[in-house]
Amino acid sequence: FAEGIRKKVDARVNKHLYKSEDVVTNRFTVFPSDPPLVLCRCWESKKFPLCDGAHRAHNERNKDNIGPAIISASNK
Numbered sequence: 001f002a003e004g005i006r007k008k009v010d011a012r013v014n015k016h017l018y019k020s021e022d023v024v025t026n027r028f029t030v031f032p033s034d035p036p037l038v039l040c041r042c043w044e045s046k047k048f049p050l051c052d053g054a055h056r057a058h059n060e061r062n063k064d065n066i067g068p069a070i071i072s073a074s075n076k
């Protein structure tokens, strides 16, 4: 990120998922024949860690622009 764009955020991002874990991590292995993985970055998906579109409501509520991370083994 360019300096000046990134701002420190002190608010808790993860409000309700896996709260008993010290750190939430997810590991995936992607093969060329697999469909792209669409991963949630807003922490509000009911299918977490997969995106279910909940970021749209988050963005509307918070005037934000968060979207999923899309991971694929090839350029599909």
Ligand code: FES
Pocket (backbone or CB within 6 Å): 039, 040, 041, 042, 043, 044, 045, 050, 051, 052, 053, 054, 055, 056, 066, 067, 068, 069
């Ligand atoms: Fe969280 Fe889509 S639901 S990024």
